């Protein structure tokens with residue numbers, strides 16, 4: 001069976017143009033960006049150009065971009081760094097029930113340290129109600145962290161509305177944009193955020209690189225103390241190799257037109273599923289406010305992991321895990337109050353630049369065979 005990759009929300013391949021941009025830094029340009037001599041200067045110049053490329057994609061200034069090892073580190077810095085820097089002001093943080101573990105776990109850790117964490121719910125489409133956030137705010141609230149788009153179901157949150165609320169209260173707003181950068185517009189001014197997370201390997205850059213946008217003047221204690229790299233935000237010699245990769249990927253991501261083709265394929269997939277399986281298949285996530293590449297569907301009464309295991313050569317993800325003979329729904333599907341017999345059949349298909357119509361048609365055919373054999 002020809003392998004078909006429909007797991008772009010898990011990770012993307014490195015774009016060919018990104019690999020070309022990185023090549024010199026694998027071969028000759030090895031200098032330390034902090035060294036003022038002939039070997040360091042080109043590395044420093046490349047690092048700063050990459051910073052400008054990331055900034056330009058986000059509509060930010062270059063000095064507002066801090067290179068990170070990835071989305072998890074950026075989320076950790078946003079939460080722990082802001083909490084620590086603002087602890088004299090307040091001890092309350094608001095986030096949602098469907099955040100990535102790299103937001104929820106730092107929150108749990110901060111909770112152990114004495115911070116108070118409020119988890120706002122989501123509706124059945126996975127959307128946060130801004131009024132719930134408004135109601136959760138107290139005089140001690142210092143930070144709201146709500147993801148831009150959810151990794152499992154693709155639901156896009158009303159960040160612009162949330163930023164109006166946080167600004168009116170003088171509270172910082174962080175958004176985890178690991179899944180949205182490169183798929184939809186992520187301009188920090190339009191969104192109104194103070195902190196925004198970028199994960200390189202979700203947008204055709206290598207793994208091991210990401211960035212945190214930090215609005216000028218935002219108080220933030222670093223996670224890694226040391227020499228003054230990254231304007232004191234993150235100690236450690238920067239990797240020009242990886243930064244250049246992220247910069248090149250961000251340049252490519254400024255063009256959102258390719259996502260139109262991806263959206264059309266995603267919709268073809270959904271209509272194909274409906275035509276074949278009718279009411280046996282349901283959509284998880286918001287019908288409109290959703291990433292253009294993401295299709296999370298449930299095969300009602302079936303088990304997603306079992307379908308995937310039989311779907312030879314198709315790389316995709318399930319929203320459920322088997323524990324002691326029982327299918328445990330993901331925390332995202334649970335928060336969306338998806339019924340057990342629906343949620344256990346969830347599969348996330350996520351498309352990307354390399355997806356073709358042939359891929360979609362072949363997966364539809366393979367699914368029809370697997371489901372027919374099982375019934």
Ligand SMILES: Cc1ncc(COP(=O)(O)O)c(C=O)c1O
Nearest residue numbers: 070071072100151176178179199
């Ligand atoms: C929404 C979201 N946030 C954060 C991360 C973590 O990013 P990284 O893998 O770069 O640490 C991921 C990765 O799956 C994600 O989907």
